[in-house]
Amino acid sequence: QVQLVESGGGLVQPGGSLRLSCVASGFTFGYYAMRWYRQAPGKERELVAFISSNGGSTNYADSVKGRFTISRDNAKSTVYLQMNSLKPEDTAVYYCNWRQEYWGPGTQVTASS
Numbered sequence: 177q178v179q180l181v182e183s184g185g186g187l188v189q190p191g192g193s194l195r196l197s198c199v200a201s202g203f204t205f206g207y208y209a210m211r212w213y214r215q216a217p218g219k220e221r222e223l224v225a226f227i228s229s230n231g232g233s234t235n236y237a238d239s240v241k242g243r244f245t246i247s248r249d250n251a252k253s254t255v256y257l258q259m260n261s262l263k264p265e266d267t268a269v270y271y272c273n274w275r276q277e278y279w280g281p282g283t284q285v286t287a288s289s
Contacts (some may be wrong), residue, residue, distance in 0.1 A: 177200055177201075177244035178200075178201070178202035178203055178238065178274065178278045179200070179201045179279060179280075180198055180199075180200050180272045180273070180274060180279065180280035181198065181199050181261065181272075181276070181280055181281070182196060182197065182198045182270065182271065182272050182280045182281065182282060182283040183196070183197050183199075183283060183286045184197050185195040185285045185286075186269060186284075186285070186286070187232070187281030187286045187288065188262055188264060188268070188285075188286070188287055189225070189287070189288070189289050190210065190235050190264055190287050190289060191235065191261060191262065191277060191286070192262050192264055192287065193259060193260045193261075193262065194259045194262065194281060194285060195256060195257070196212070196252055196256065196259050196261070196285075197211075197256055198254065198255045198256075198259040198272030198278055198280055199252070199253060199254050200209070200253045200254070200255070200272070200274065201253060203274070205253040206229060206230075206250035206253075207229055208229055208274060208275065209227060209228050209229055210227055210248060210255040210272065210274060211223060211224075211225065211226050211227075211247075211272075211274075212221040212224045212225045212228075212246060212255070212257045212270060212271070212272060212273070213270070213271045213273055213281075214266075214267055214269065214270045214271065215269050215271070215283075216223060216267060216269075218269040219268075221230060222260075223237060223242065224236070224237050224240055224244065224257070224270070225237070225246035225257060226285040227246045227247070227248055227255065228232045228270075229249075231247065231248050231250075231259070232254075236245050238265075239265075240259075243256070243259065243261045243262075244257060244258065244259050244260070245260075246258075249264075251264055252277055255272060262285075262287040263287055264287050264288060265287075266285060266287050267285060267286045267287050267288065268284075268285060269282040269284050269285075270282060270283050272285075
């Protein structure tokens with residue numbers, strides 16, 4: 177049974193940082209690429225970041241390039257999203273994704289003063 181569990185969200189002031197984690201189980205984590213998505217109220221879910229199975233290739237949405245970093249630890253079956261210089265428009269529920277069909281429950285990130 178595939179499970180993805182996100183953590184690390186919270187309330188932060190604009191300009192602050194958060195580190196999200198997603199622990200995966202139920203599949204051979206190190207064989208597969210992983211993705212982070214986000215969904216803001218009233219908006220469609222959007223792809224934020226991608227990382228290849230060995231971490232050697234990453235891609236980011238233009239809106240987060242230079243501020244967010246995706247990484248992974250295959251020994252811990254965990255993918256991370258380091259978010260720096262957060263803006264109010266980064267406020268959303270952030271989801272971990274595997275193979276476009278498996279999702280975690282999400283973690284809320286709010287950047288507000």
